[in-house]
Amino acid sequence: MSETPAHTELPAENTSVLPAEPAPGNEDVIDGETHALEWHAPVLVRIDEHTTIPHLLAKRVQRAPRRPLIARKLEMGSTWQNMTAAEFYEDVQTTAAGLIGLGLNYGDAIAIMSRTRYEWTLLDFAAWTAGLLPVPIYETSSGEQIEYIIKDADVRAIVTETVTQRELALDACHRLGKDDITVLSLDAEAMQTIRDAGITVPRASVAARTQALTTDTLATIVYTSGTTGRPKGTEITHGNFTELALNSHAWMPEIAMGQDSRLLLFLPLAHVFARFLQVFQLSGEGILGHTPDIKNLLSDLATFKPSYLLVVPRVLEKIYNSADAKAGRGGKQKIFRWAANVAVEYSQALETPEGPSRRLKMQHAAATRLVYSKILQLVGGNAHYIISGGAPLSQRLAHFYTGLGLPVLEGYGLTETVGPLSVNTPRLSKIGTVGPALPPLSVRISEEGEILIKGPSVFRGYHNNPEATAEAFTEDGWFKSGDLGSLDRDGYVRITGRAKDIIVTAGGKNVAPASLEDPLRGHPLISQVIVVGDKRPFISALITLDPEMLQLWLQNHGLPPMSISEAATNIEVLSALERAVERANEHVSRAESIRKIHVLTSDFTEANGLLTPSLKVKRKAVLQRYAEVIDSIYGGPVQSE
Known part of the structure; x- marks a missing residue:
């Protein structure tokens, strides 16, 4: 009996990476400009029910077991040590056996409360491999917030980073009368305790758990950070992750499908975007690293040398403002500001049919020697793209970074869409937009101007909250983002603000x-x-x-x-x-x-x-x-x- 394929590539005519035309009659003219009212991204990769997150990892290992998959920074110095795909897979299997050995049953929830580090990614993949439900808790959460998540998600085990966090978690368990919950700390040999518990667990038991998973299986509950009211538990399935990851690779292979792809993860893994990124990077062909302490970010960027960066706009603003301030007064500041203006003009000229003039090219070359090369070295000197999200980025800053040689691909996403919903592509980036919808998502603009979304990466509902789930969708099944925006004729999304704001x-x-x-x-x-x-x-x-x-x-x-x-x-x-x-x-x-x-x-x-x-x-x-x-x-x- 032949093995069911992990995913099916569609015929060539259906895998075009160019924007498709909007449906006839499905566009409008506003202020003389054509806008789409609805946009359907092309389906590039179809998956079957067995294409779960552990399945993506297994396929990566099968493709190249001896190639590096993870880079871990040594405790002393600035050296990064590579871990092959086979070595990471073995660590995942051993840890998964340990989680089963702790008495966790299929479908049980395990909470992870830690900064971004290797052990988080290991626990995530091990929990999925053992058929468990990993639930993130921000390491800065209060006792009340921890208590709420433990109760709402019916957590059966908790792994914290520090002993102090473990005490907070234990106190929350006691208040709930749940003294049978296993609570471990990474700073107190949690990983060794887990591995020891799995010594007598046969690998067949782990395999059985993994094989029981389908794309409809719940992969995680991510609690929204709660800008208003009590956080809601967003239920995200394995299929939500895998269909988006595989289609994102097909849509933008330049990012993570090359063996030279390197991602240094410093965004909090309690946030769904970082969780998606680890799945995205590990299911590609590149290497993933972690930075727990943001204070070491610049030095870690310099030694890790990422090929692309994932940032929030505030990071880009701070880099620019710091470079401008450190230039001081007088001649140095004039040179920096001249170079900044040249970068903006150069990026703007790239968007015109004529391109940059000969004079502008000469100025750009001089600015590269004097200014741009120093900024590029700040982020390791190897970055090809910056992907920015979480908040709007000013168009001037986007042009500045693009002009100095680090194209900014601005994107947009929500917890309910497993992070990225739309993003500009390396082939066509429209500054001022957040790009077209990622395949195979569809975007519609309601009569009130609200962005509506439908597709396989849209979450299945809010945990234990059917009322909120019902309110989040239109009668015909479109998720209401709460954001206001528009679509241009090519399907590129512009965000104008939050409806409630x-x-x-x-x-x-x-x-x-x-x-x-x-x-x-x-x-x-x-x-x-x-x-x-x-x-x-x-x-x-x-x-x-x-x-x-x-x-x-x-x-x-x-x-x-x-x-x-x-x-x-x-x-x-x-x-x-x-x-x-x-x-x-x-x-x-x-x-x-x-x-x-x-x-x-x-x-x-x-x-x-x-x-x-x-x-x-x-x-x-x-x-x-x-x-x-x-x-x-x-x-x-x-x-x-």
């Missing part, structure tokens, strides 16, 4: 905060910004200062060092912020423009409850925390009708 002024003007906040966040002095003005006569903004960049900015402007509190009322700092606001206002109507700002004396952080673990601002919490400040801007609270 839209501000309606007292004059009835609808304002999307993101269109003002995103340009301002790129200023070196600004850490965070929240636009306010709902039911108010005009728009204002709360601004926090970046403590790291503040001192460099003051030094470069000939000003003495000062605290955040002092800077918040300093006339020169305020003047710089007002100029930044004026530039942001140029892109909106007067009714949408910011009229007043208030500089706060403390930043938004995860510790003070104003940022999610994935570094998104909890807008509702900020508005509640600073309600009196907002009232003072307008001379009092909103007048009730």
Whole structure:
């Protein structure tokens, strides 16, 4: 009897990587420009029910068992040691046997609470191989949050990174009356304990668990970071992961299908995007590394030499602002800013039929020698692409990085879509968009302007929450993203803001905060910004200062060092912020423009409850925390009708 194929390649005519035409009559003309109302990405790879996550790993091992799959940094020094596919597979099998030996039954939930490190990836794949349900917990979670996840997911075992986290988890278990839950710590020989438990477990038992999995089997429950209300447990199946991973490889083989592909993972593995990336990278042909401590990121990038980077826009903003500030004043700063302008012009020229002029090419070559080469070395000197997501990136910054030789492929995704939903491709990147939908997803724009999604990587529902699940879908089965946007004729998605964040002024003007906040966040002095003005006569903004960049900015402007509190009322700092606001206002109507700002004396952080673990601002919490400040801007609270 022949083996069922892992996946079936479609005929050549169905594997085109060029955008398909929208269906006739399925487009509209807005302001003289053609927009699609619905977009269906081509299906490039079909999978069968056996194409689970462990199956993808097994296929990788079969293709090249002796080729490196994982690179682990040695504890001493900056050397990375390669682990072959066969060695990683053996570690997964041994660990899976240990998890079974601990008494975990098929389908049981095991929580992982740790920073991004090799052991997380090992536990993830071992849990899947043993037919278990790995559930991530952010390492910064409170006791209350840990307790909620343990109860909601019916967790049967927990592996934490530190002994302190283990104590938090044990306390949560005691409060729930669940003293039979196994709680281990990586810092206290958790992996050895697990391996020891598997010594008497036959490999046939592990294989039976793995073979029982199908694409419909639940692979994980990811709890949303909760910018509003209590987090919801997003149920994601093996098929959600594998169909997206295989089609993403077919859609963009340049990223991870080459043997020279190298990804250094530093995003939190508690976040679904990082979880998808590990599956994506390990099912390709390249190598995966981990960086637990973000403080070591630049040195780790320099030694690991990734071929592509996955970042949030704030990282790109900080690199640019830091490079500009470190150039100092005078001649060096003039050279840097000249080079930055050349990079932007060069990238913009690449989008024209004529391309860069001879003069611009000469300037670009000179700027490469003087400036760009140094920035490229900061990220290892081997990166070919930057994939940016999580928040909008300013078009100027996207052009800057693309112009210096690091094309930015901006993307968009949600926990409910296993991370990436759309992304610009190396072949055609439209700066200002988040690219076309990844195959085989479909995107539609509702009459209200909301982005709707349908396809195999869309989650199956919220755990133990049928009401929220029903509310998340339209009657005909499209997932409601909550984001507002549009589609151009080629199917490229533009995001204009969150539906729930839209501000309606007292004059009835609808304002999307993101269109003002995103340009301002790129200023070196600004850490965070929240636009306010709902039911108010005009728009204002709360601004926090970046403590790291503040001192460099003051030094470069000939000003003495000062605290955040002092800077918040300093006339020169305020003047710089007002100029930044004026530039942001140029892109909106007067009714949408910011009229007043208030500089706060403390930043938004995860510790003070104003940022999610994935570094998104909890807008509702900020508005509640600073309600009196907002009232003072307008001379009092909103007048009730």
